[in-house]
Amino acid sequence: MPLHGQQPRGDLFFDGENLLHMVASAVVRLSQQSGPQDPVYDSTVQNTYNQLVLLCLRKGQTPPGSVPAMVRWATERPIGEWPWVLPNDFDGGAAFLVDALTRTPTQQCWEWRVAARDVAAEQVENQLMGEAIAQCRAAKAPESYTAFRRLLIRQPVLTDAERAGLADDLDLELLHDVIKRCYEPAPASYLRKGVYTVCARCGCLLVPIGQDRYVCELDRCRRDQHAKVGRTVPARQGGGMYQLNRAMxxxxxxxxxxxxxxxxxxxxxxxxxxxxxxxxxxxxxxxxxxxxxxxxxxxxxxxxxxxxxxxxxxxxxxxxxxxxxxxxxxxxxxxxxxxxxxxxxxxxxxxxxxxxxxxxxxxxxxxxxxxxxxxxxxxxxxxxxxxx
Incomplete structure (x- = not known):
């Protein structure tokens, strides 16, 4: 087993952190896939699965039988129980790549997805956030950037009417195009009986589980296991519901x-x-x-x-x-x-x-x-x- 910090041998490259990064990236990519593709899985996902199978066989363990089975592993197996070798303090105990309730990538998964010095910068700030900073800096308008940040924090969810109403906010006028690209239509998976429900703690949409339970996707709200229900918005009444993309x-x-x-x-x-x-x-x-x-x-x-x-x-x-x-x-x-x-x-x-x-x-x-x-x-x- 190589010491932490040393470059692994060539035959062990697809082990440890390298393979964990690949699996996390594959899981996020699959979560963003809107429907069937041709081929069914792109080369990144397929190559990740292939390398996981090879690692299992090399270590005498039974591999997942398919890409969906690999995703089930991500739901059912903590990071520390996969066949790869990680430093002892990397998995943090029962850390999973996929949330068993929402069937979406966990924050651990998103953090592992990118081998970068700052996940938030790599995923967001170099793109939409970087563009917002550049526009506000060029216009010498720090107040516009501050208003933009507060919007993303206080209103991660907007109805169609609320999104249209942002046009009247002079501090945000400079960034209207960026704001539109930050928000995406909320999928039907957040609906229960035609109604969206918002978390009273963070303002994000709650995910309906079963007949009468909700969970929040943010770690800070999930820890007490009881979602705090805030406002509800019937899908028809809202004229469409928008939320920040998952990374944001x-x-x-x-x-x-x-x-x-x-x-x-x-x-x-x-x-x-x-x-x-x-x-x-x-x-x-x-x-x-x-x-x-x-x-x-x-x-x-x-x-x-x-x-x-x-x-x-x-x-x-x-x-x-x-x-x-x-x-x-x-x-x-x-x-x-x-x-x-x-x-x-x-x-x-x-x-x-x-x-x-x-x-x-x-x-x-x-x-x-x-x-x-x-x-x-x-x-x-x-x-x-x-x-x-």
């Missing part, structure tokens, strides 16, 4: 909710954070009462090892005194080793530069800074400062 819901809306939750918590503390400064150099810029500036980048990633591998220093403009990489607390609650796995896979030269903390920890540090700078109270009788 996962890598923009999901982390964006954590970003705006932090924004709200900071405002409640009397601060005024700047959101996505300098066209998304990082996510929040916090100016503390005595002038110290903190930069915060928020990531909501299922796999801490991949997060560590992709970690880079925060961009220096606009300048700041301290930088933080922040993940939602629920990720640390779900994986006790989340922070340690991240640190193990982060580049050694980034220790102390891109350390990972939770959003709860960040707010605790803000509270300590505010308390340190708060004027000491004096006692009524002596005028001597009371102990903190």
């Amino acid at each position: 819901r996962m890598f923009i809306t999901g982390p964006g909710l954590a970003e705006t939750d932090l924004e709200t918590a900071l405002i409640d503390r009397g601060l005024r954070p700047e959101m996505w400064p300098n066209f998304d150099a990082y996510d929040l810029r916090i100016t503390l009462p005595q002038g110290q500036v903190w930069a915060v980048d928020v990531k909501d990633r299922a796999n801490p090892a991949l997060l560590g591998r992709g970690a880079l220093p925060l961009r220096p403009d606009p300048p700041y005194d301290k930088g933080f990489l922040v993940a939602p607390q629920y990720r640390f609650d779900e994986r006790e080793d989340y922070g340690r796995v991240y640190a193990h896979h982060r580049r050694d030269d980034l220790a102390g530069v891109v350390d990972l903390i939770s959003d709860v920890d960040l707010l605790a540090r803000v509270d300590r800074e505010l308390a340190r700078r708060r004027p000491a109270k004096k006692t009524a009788t002596t005028g001597v400062a009371a102990d903190a």
Whole structure:
């Protein structure tokens, strides 16, 4: 077994992480296929299946009998129980590539799909998000980019009437064409008795399961196992329902909710954070009462090892005194080793530069800074400062 970080021998290239990337890519590709094709499976999917079969035979294991059987493996077998060899901290226990309830690729699957330093950048920001940034930068309109980001976070689902109404929003006027391409018609799989149901937590469409159950696709909402039903929209009444594409819901809306939750918590503390400064150099810029500036980048990633591998220093403009990489607390609650796995896979030269903390920890540090700078109270009788 090759040590982690070494290049595998040629005969083992289609093993471990390489094959996992291929399977994840094949699963996502199949999920995006709208109907039968000729040939039935494209070369990427077929080659992935072939290599999985060869690996199973080489290791004396029974391979899946078909491409659909490979997808069933992705639904029923945790990543760590496939025949490939992975570092011990890569699978995170019961991590699957396909969600057994919704029959769609999980966030783990999307993260494994691309061997890139930043999944969100590779899947989204280099395309529609990059185009939005370029247009707003050229027009010197940071307010348009901020409004665009808030739209994707607050309204991942739009009725036809709501989408048409965006034309009246002057801040979004610059990006109308990009916005139209961000949203796609919601498929009938989200309908129950002709009605769409929206998650009250994140605003995404809920997936109907069986006769009376719903589940949300976002990890942050799925963890309590009970969907919180928000508004309902009859398909005919809405004149058509649109939702952000899956990558944007996962890598923009999901982390964006954590970003705006932090924004709200900071405002409640009397601060005024700047959101996505300098066209998304990082996510929040916090100016503390005595002038110290903190930069915060928020990531909501299922796999801490991949997060560590992709970690880079925060961009220096606009300048700041301290930088933080922040993940939602629920990720640390779900994986006790989340922070340690991240640190193990982060580049050694980034220790102390891109350390990972939770959003709860960040707010605790803000509270300590505010308390340190708060004027000491004096006692009524002596005028001597009371102990903190």
